[in-house]
Amino acid sequence: MRTNQFESMKESEKINYSGNHLLGERKGMAPAAKRAAALLIAAAVAAGALTACGGASGAGAGTADSGQDSTGAAKENGAQGEVIELTNVSYDPTRELYAAYNQIFEPYYKELTGQEVVVTQSHGGSGKQALEVSNGLEADVVTLALEGDVQVVADAGLIDDGFTSEFPLDSSPYTSTIVFLVRSGNPKKIYDWDDLIRDDVGVITPNPKTSGGAMWNYLAAWYYFEQQGQSEEEILESIRKLYGNVVVLDSGARGATTSFVENGQGDVLLAWENEAFLSLKEYPGEYEIVVPSVSILCQPTVAVVDEVARKHGTEDAAAEYLSYLYSDEAQVIEAQNFYRPSTQEIYEEYVADTDSNTITEIPADGHWINDNIVLTDITHFGGWSEARSKHFADGAYFDQIYEQ
Amino acid sequence: MKLRNNSGPAKWILILLVSIFLAVFLILPLVYILMTALGRGLGVYRAAVTDPYAVKALLLTLRATLWAVAVNTLFGIAAAWCLTKYAFRGKKIISTLIDLPVTVSPIIAGLIYVLTFGRQSFLYPILDSRGIQIIFAVPGIILATIFVTFPFISRELIPVLTAQGTDEEEAAALMGAGTWTIFRRVTFPHIKWALLYGIVLCTARAMGEFGAVSVLSGHLRGKTNTLPLYIELLYQGYDFTGAFAASSLLVIMAVIVLILRIFLEHRGKKELDLHK
Amino acid sequence: MKPVKNKSIIPGFGLSFGLTITILSLVVLLPLCSLVVFTLKLTPSEFLYTITRPRVLSGYRVSILTALAASLVNAVMGLVMAWVLVRYEFPGKKIIDGIIELPFALPTAVAGISLTHLTTTNGWVGKIFYERFGIRIAYTRLGITIALIFIGIPFVVRSVQPVLEKVDLQYEEAAMILGADRRTTFLRVIFPEILPSLISGFTLAFARSIGEYGSVVFIAGNTPYETEIAPLLIMSELQEFDYTAATSIALVMLAIAFVILSVNAVLQSIVSRRVSGLA
Numbered sequence: 006m007r008t009n010q011f012e013s014m015k016e017s018e019k020i021n022y023s024g025n026h027l028l029g030e031r032k033g034m035a036p037a038a039k040r041a042a043a044l045l046i047a048a049a050v051a052a053g054a055l056t057a058c059g060g061a062s063g064a065g066a067g068t069a070d071s072g073q074d075s076t077g078a079a080k081e082n083g084a085q086g087e088v089i090e091l092t093n094v095s096y097d098p099t100r101e102l103y104a105a106y107n108q109i110f111e112p113y114y115k116e117l118t119g120q121e122v123v124v125t126q127s128h129g130g131s132g133k134q135a136l137e138v139s140n141g142l143e144a145d146v147v148t149l150a151l152e153g154d155v156q157v158v159a160d161a162g163l164i165d166d167g168f169t170s171e172f173p174l175d176s177s178p179y180t181s182t183i184v185f186l187v188r189s190g191n192p193k194k195i196y197d198w199d200d201l202i203r204d205d206v207g208v209i210t211p212n213p214k215t216s217g218g219a220m221w222n223y224l225a226a227w228y229y230f231e232q233q234g235q236s237e238e239e240i241l242e243s244i245r246k247l248y249g250n251v252v253v254l255d256s257g258a259r260g261a262t263t264s265f266v267e268n269g270q271g272d273v274l275l276a277w278e279n280e281a282f283l284s285l286k287e288y289p290g291e292y293e294i295v296v297p298s299v300s301i302l303c304q305p306t307v308a309v310v311d312e313v314a315r316k317h318g319t320e321d322a323a324a325e326y327l328s329y330l331y332s333d334e335a336q337v338i339e340a341q342n343f344y345r346p347s348t349q350e351i352y353e354e355y356v357a358d359t360d361s362n363t364i365t366e367i368p369a370d371g372h373w374i375n376d377n378i379v380l381t382d383i384t385h386f387g388g389w390s391e392a393r394s395k396h397f398a399d400g401a402y403f404d405q406i407y408e409q
Numbered sequence: 410m411k412l413r414n415n416s417g418p419a420k421w422i423l424i425l426l427v428s429i430f431l432a433v434f435l436i437l438p439l440v441y442i443l444m445t446a447l448g449r450g451l452g453v454y455r456a457a458v459t460d461p462y463a464v465k466a467l468l469l470t471l472r473a474t475l476w477a478v479a480v481n482t483l484f485g486i487a488a489a490w491c492l493t494k495y496a497f498r499g500k501k502i503i504s505t506l507i508d509l510p511v512t513v514s515p516i517i518a519g520l521i522y523v524l525t526f527g528r529q530s531f532l533y534p535i536l537d538s539r540g541i542q543i544i545f546a547v548p549g550i551i552l553a554t555i556f557v558t559f560p561f562i563s564r565e566l567i568p569v570l571t572a573q574g575t576d577e578e579e580a581a582a583l584m585g586a587g588t589w590t591i592f593r594r595v596t597f598p599h600i601k602w603a604l605l606y607g608i609v610l611c612t613a614r615a616m617g618e619f620g621a622v623s624v625l626s627g628h629l630r631g632k633t634n635t636l637p638l639y640i641e642l643l644y645q646g647y648d649f650t651g652a653f654a655a656s657s658l659l660v661i662m663a664v665i666v667l668i669l670r671i672f673l674e675h676r677g678k679k680e681l682d683l684h685k
Numbered sequence: 686m687k688p689v690k691n692k693s694i695i696p697g698f699g700l701s702f703g704l705t706i707t708i709l710s711l712v713v714l715l716p717l718c719s720l721v722v723f724t725l726k727l728t729p730s731e732f733l734y735t736i737t738r739p740r741v742l743s744g745y746r747v748s749i750l751t752a753l754a755a756s757l758v759n760a761v762m763g764l765v766m767a768w769v770l771v772r773y774e775f776p777g778k779k780i781i782d783g784i785i786e787l788p789f790a791l792p793t794a795v796a797g798i799s800l801t802h803l804t805t806t807n808g809w810v811g812k813i814f815y816e817r818f819g820i821r822i823a824y825t826r827l828g829i830t831i832a833l834i835f836i837g838i839p840f841v842v843r844s845v846q847p848v849l850e851k852v853d854l855q856y857e858e859a860a861m862i863l864g865a866d867r868r869t870t871f872l873r874v875i876f877p878e879i880l881p882s883l884i885s886g887f888t889l890a891f892a893r894s895i896g897e898y899g900s901v902v903f904i905a906g907n908t909p910y911e912t913e914i915a916p917l918l919i920m921s922e923l924q925e926f927d928y929t930a931a932t933s934i935a936l937v938m939l940a941i942a943f944v945i946l947s948v949n950a951v952l953q954s955i956v957s958r959r960v961s962g963l964a
Contacts, residue, residue, distance in 0.1 A: 126629075130924060136926055212921065259646075268805040399738070424775055438799040491701035494697075510713060512943075517935045520932070556713070575695060587696065591696070636792075
């Protein structure tokens, strides 16, 4: 790549610095003017270089980029025939779900409107994703782990009020819950939440301060101890013990699963139900799911990011994208990816007929939903903003249990 | 010459020490990556590295790297020239500011661009009305890459230019040579090897940047996922083979760059010897 | 070297200065200013409270302690490596010389992932340590230190190596002829020459390690007060939508980096003065 320069360098080195060659080049300009001109050129070059990366990003000379500068594409999107691009910003465990869902949505929408649509996915910690959307990540729709995270986007002025009533069932097309994943044979005999505070048990759960899923874990544990009739101090003490048993406090749900599954840490993983089943599927025979007596109904919330969709002219496609999540086809895909579908008939189809709370393998008949569980939900904790300020804000309960 | 051909036990003990250290800290992780990448056979490996998303991520990484190298080369030469050939106030401050990016946490590097170009910044309405998006888009990734590799080239050039002094340039200037001529004929021959080394370092570091880019990329699959981010994505999707296969691409690229460097350095030394 | 005059006759000041300042402002200064502006939204007492909460203080402590340990290891090993590479000929030297920059090129996340896999109680290395000595590496401060050693390897070697190459063998030979033994020769003749570069390599490695995130977050285990590093706290403040708290901590880290660089600058001038005073 640089060999040409080598050749010329060699030549230049042969030249002695007698100065004869150098004379007569570039005189004439007054020094002051020259300096000013040079400064200008420099600034222009630098600014040009930096803004050019902006310009280049769309067309991307020679790169296989599909040529979308999310900003420039806005206007054309309205026109028929052009491909509409939707960006769905979601949380970590939904990768497989939306990969499958997008495959049925794209042909469905083509058939419905004659319009071609391509969905781009983004996955990450729910809170982080919400923050990025509030900060200008141009998502047409968000499908996050909890209502509180969608609220953050709404607070930034990007989502119109009343997003929880925009779609059926508080805008959560599928739900999940928190279960335990233990090693095959359940060697530590872990059956319920009180087993987690035994001295010999190592627990893996992500950090509620950095992970949406981990907040559900914490609240589910809280609910259990509350059901045992403990006072608030006693609950706090139990929770302190539980987190004292935590071996690795990962920053996200997927990281926690990796620590438990891949790196062999701890005896029990507090996991989203769908994550736990995914581990059973990926590593057959190595793990078991234990469904505790009580847990919490996790309601992931979806919403159209109105302001972005308006700007892109994708409001209709975005709304259709989310309402199609409630269709029977989509509900089946959600159930197949181990989310609890919200349509009652489909839900019933997947309920297992069993009294056991231990699941050692994915049921061959597909009936994986275990109904022997009492589920509370976030309203028990007074909604997300109250739960956040009481438990997870700086200096709140979660910080207190780590104080020494 | 007795010292040069030192071959006492000390020599071998030290060499052994270095070899063990590097074997444990550098080679072992690499071997682990390659073994996991090839763990399920060549077919799986080939499928993993030719996945369209992997290819897009690779191209984006290369693009960001090229931009970073180009901007930093321009900046490195200008800054090194400016700091070594002239005396002016504020030189120390500029010099420290140039170094700062290396010591700034990559997280902070990403954060400052989010703060500067994000929705809550006063710049956002201006940029947005022109349809320019910086963060969560390719320009932001390029900016972050430039930032983390900012001093790499200038830091290589400054010591060389300092050692060389200003006499030759002054002589040339007295004889009436213009800026470009002086640079090309007098200065450039002195700095070319240092420049090359800087470029190699800059390339290597730019390819692997993770933290800063992660903060401002938005992780849009196929659009703003660089190779390191793509690796993280695969890793978290339980696709360890794919993740390590993609990592091996980076390892291979890094090794190529480093071999290139040894080769060029060798040539450079030979050239230098000829001149002596 | 001739002192540079204020009014240099070399042309091109405008061009080079203009370019330098423009790029520097766009890439470094402007973003850093927005960090400061953002932090100014807090009152001084709020700011102080944010940056001195026990959890945050412990984050700084973990970051600084592990970075210090890793940089010390790297200083010693870097010196040895530079010595071996400059003074000895042996088969495979080129390879060693070539791979030293690898930690720069490998994404920190990849390094973190593979180091974690190697050092957990099931990993190739971690197993030996756990079963033989009962030492856990991954998910402890030891693990963090290991990750930081990895990313800091190139700094010391690459700053000492070129200086060591220039140390004139004649001085050493003279010292030996005058009856100095190897140790004295090294300590009195060579060491003072390379000390400035050693310090600067050490401080760079140290500063870089304090801010490291990508590799550490996988191996650290992130237990509050134990293995939670300061950059992770910034991330967790961000997740809590607390931009001001995140930027406050970031500002402190930035100040630490700036102080480290300044200390380095001061040490450089002291040491080089002492060396030239001796010479």
